[in-house]
Amino acid sequence: MKFLLSIEHPSWVHQFKYMIRELEKKGHNVKVVAINKDRDLELLDIFNIDYEIISDTSGKTIIDKGIIFLKTLIRIFQISKKFKPDIYIGRASPMMAINSFLFRKEHIIFEDTEHSTFCLFIAKLFTDVIITPNCFKNDLGRKQLRFNAYKENFYLHPDYFTPNPMVLSELNLSPGDKFFILRFVAWDAHHDIGQSGLSMDAKRKAVEEFSKYGRVLISSESPLPYEFERYRITISPEKIHDLLFFATLYLGEGGTMATESAILGTPSIYVSTLAGTMGNFIELEQKYGLMLSYKDQDKAIKKGIELIKKSDIKNEWKNKQEILMKDKIDPTGFMIGFIENYPESFHELKNMLDKE
Known part of the structure; x- marks a missing residue:
């Protein structure tokens, strides 16, 4: 399968680095697009993750961010047209959500930031599945799926992280x-x-x-x-x-x-x-x-x-x-199994939760 994933913050690199590696080990093709934010590109290089830059900056002002939103929306459209992803994955990126809708492809995300109102608004409109921690305060409706893990468990779970003195x-x-x-x-x-x-x-x-x-x-x-x-x-x-x-x-x-x-x-x-x-x-x-x-x-x-x-x-x-x-569970392993078996995985989990 072909997956398109966006990186828009250094923490997103940490969150998805093991998922990218494991998906590629299993023969999947993961294309990463990135917005230059803080040291995220440096981290992608350190972890040997190939990527395509879609913006050199994340912007400082509302006007800057609006311009970058339009620019990256178009860049992801162009990349999607060429790459032809089966599923869009990652975080609540409005540009990814809209493109998934335009290309009639699934968009599966993890989100844990309740006050990210604009991104969540777009996600509720165009994203297919929004996975959140159990403790997430917002009710996002039928698209929401809760599990017992935080974003940080993706890369700090003991299966992946061993501290180096x-x-x-x-x-x-x-x-x-x-x-x-x-x-x-x-x-x-x-x-x-x-x-x-x-x-x-x-x-x-x-x-x-x-x-x-x-x-x-x-x-x-x-x-x-x-x-x-x-x-x-x-x-x-x-x-x-x-x-x-x-x-x-x-x-x-x-x-x-x-x-x-x-x-x-x-x-x-x-x-x-x-x-x-x-x-x-x-x-x-x-x-x-x-x-x-x-x-x-x-x-x-x-x-x-x-x-x-x-x-x-x-x-x-x-x-x-x-x-x-x-x-807490291992969210990296959960996400890999979930997206590989979607949409059956979504319906099975929803049915299980409905019975509880």
Whole structure:
């Protein structure tokens, strides 16, 4: 079978890298199209995934994004006409959804971002199947299929991920060293417009306070002010999950990295005006106790200091993480079986759910 998949964010590379590899091992043809966003093209190169660029930028303003939407819609149409995919797969990409409708082909996606309203609106119109985590707060109607996994389980499931301690030596760290990862985002995604996280003063406070207890490392989508540059994480981007695994604490504006940290058993604090709006964060906090979400920056930093001071904090989180991992399925294996056997797989699962 021939599959067309779009990459529009670095996290999408991580999410689908193993699925692409396994599908190709089974003899399927997977064509990847990509929008240059942060370091997603670099990750595709690192993982030896062939791709075709459909836009050199994701845009900063609403007008930019509108122009890029039209441009990439046309590019995917041209590529589809030549490649002739059997199924469009990936995330809730409006350009992919519309093209699947135009070419009368199925579109099967995974989505976990409740506030991605435009993308979900288009998906409800043109996408055939929208797979979401069980904890997804929105009801998307008859096209929705829920399963017990998060996006981050696609690549952090133990069948695929084994932490490599060699990453520590690259940053002159030793096993057992206390270090803390701060994450700052650009707030330029379409679903981030109007949202915010840490102010500059709060960032300074976090760096200053956390530095009293260990080493601070910063991951940032945007250029860092000179005063923070010495804290920048300098490792290759595919090693970030190894670093998160060994970190003492994560605090940041990035929702994906907050979830990754929680799943890896690292205390995770999410700081954003979006706190409390997404089902996966609510479940990680209320059911598993692996994440703490705050809109109040000062409370978040204060909580971070409190956790840092606890000598057994990593063991406490690892015990919680083991419970989580026993609950969750392997979503990569699920998706492969689902799309290979579609539409029978959809009807079978729907019938099973209806009987429950």
